[in-house]
Amino acid sequence: MKVIIPTRILTFNKNELNQWVEGNREDCIDSYCKGLPHSRGFGEYIAGRYFESLGYEWIHHNYNLFGGNRLGKYPKAEAIFRKYFGDERFEKGRNFYPAFYPNIRIEEPDLMVYKPDCSEILFAECKRQDTHDKVNENQVKGLALLKLLFECSVEVIEIIEESKGQSGEGEPLIWEF
Numbered sequence: 001m002k003v004i005i006p007t008r009i010l011t012f013n014k015n016e017l018n019q020w021v022e023g024n025r026e027d028c029i030d031s032y033c034k035g036l037p038h039s040r041g042f043g044e045y046i047a048g049r050y051f052e053s054l055g056y057e058w059i060h061h062n063y064n065l066f067g068g069n070r071l072g073k074y075p076k077a078e079a080i081f082r083k084y085f086g087d088e089r090f091e092k093g094r095n096f097y098p099a100f101y102p103n104i105r106i107e108e109p110d111l112m113v114y115k116p117d118c119s120e121i122l123f124a125e126c127k128r129q130d131t132h133d134k135v136n137e138n139q140v141k142g143l144a145l146l147k148l149l150f151e152c153s154v155e156v157i158e159i160i161e162e163s164k165g166q167s168g169e170g171e172p173l174i175w176e177f
Contacts, residue, residue, distance in 0.1 A: 001177040003144040006155045007170035011162035012046050017130075020045065033060040043128040043159040044110050050157075051113045051124075063112045065150070066142075067094030083118040085150070093150060106141040109154065122153035129160040135173065144175050 019025075020042045028034040030048060033041040041060065048058040063077030071078070071094070081090045097106070109125040123146050127133045135156055143154040158170055 003147055003175045003177075005140070005143050005147070005173040005175065007158060007172055008050075008155055009158045009160060009165060009168050009170045010046050010050050011160055011165065011167050012042075013162050016046070017042060017161075030058060030060045032062050039131075043126040043131075043133070043157070046159050047111060047124055047126045047157040048113075051111075055115065056113045056120075057116055058114070059112045060110055064108065065090075065093055065112075065146070066097040066106065066108060068097040068108075077112060080112075080114055080118055080121070084114070084121045096145070096149070104141070105138045106145060107136075107138045108142050109139065109146070111157075122155070124155050124157050126157045126159060129158060129164065140173065140175050143173075144177075 017039065021039050025034045025045070028041075028045050028048070029052070030044075033044050033048070035041075044060045048060065051058050059074075059077055059080075062074045063081075064074055065081060078090075085093070109123040111124040111126065112121065113124060114121045123143065125135060125139050125143060127135060143156070146152045147154045156170075156173055
C-alpha cells in the first residue's frame with residue numbers, strides 16, 4: 001500500500017521572522033503558538049496564516065484524535081472533532097493509540113485545520129528549512145493514519161525564506177507499507 005502526502009512550500013521574509021522573535025504576534029490566532037519562545041511556532045504561524053487566507057481556522061498542538069491524552073484535555077478541538085466525525089467515530093478513533101502503544105509510535109501533525117462550520121478538516125506537519133527540520137518516521141505514520149483511517153486530507157508544509165525559493169507545490173512524500 002502506498003500513501004502519497006502532498007507537500008506545499010510557503011515562504012517568509014526576514015522581517016516576519018524578526019517580528020516573531022521580538023514577540024510581535026498580535027495577528028496570531030492560536031494562543032499556544034503565540035506563547036512559544038524565540039522562533040518556535042513561527043513555521044506553524046506561517047502555515048496557519050496561509051490557511052486563514054483560504055477561510056480556515058487552525059489549532060497548533062492543542063488537539064488529540066488518536067487517544068494519547070485524556071478526554072476533556074482539549075475541549076475546543078474535541079467539539080470540532082465531534083461535529084465533523086460524529087461521537088461514535090471520534091471515540092473509536094481515540095482507541096487507536098492506547099491499543100498499539102508502545103509497539104507503534106506515531107505523532108499527530110502540528111496543525112489541525114478546519115472550516116469554522118466544521119464542514120472540512122485537514123492536518124499539516126510544518127517544517128522550517130532554516131532550522132533544518134525534517135519529517136520523521138513517526139510523523140509520517142501519523143499523517144498516513146489520518147489519511148487512511150480518518151479519510152482526512154493531510155500535507156507537509158515546508159517553510160522557506162523567500163530569497164531561497166518560491167511558494168508552490170513541492171515533491172510529495174510517499175510512504176509505503
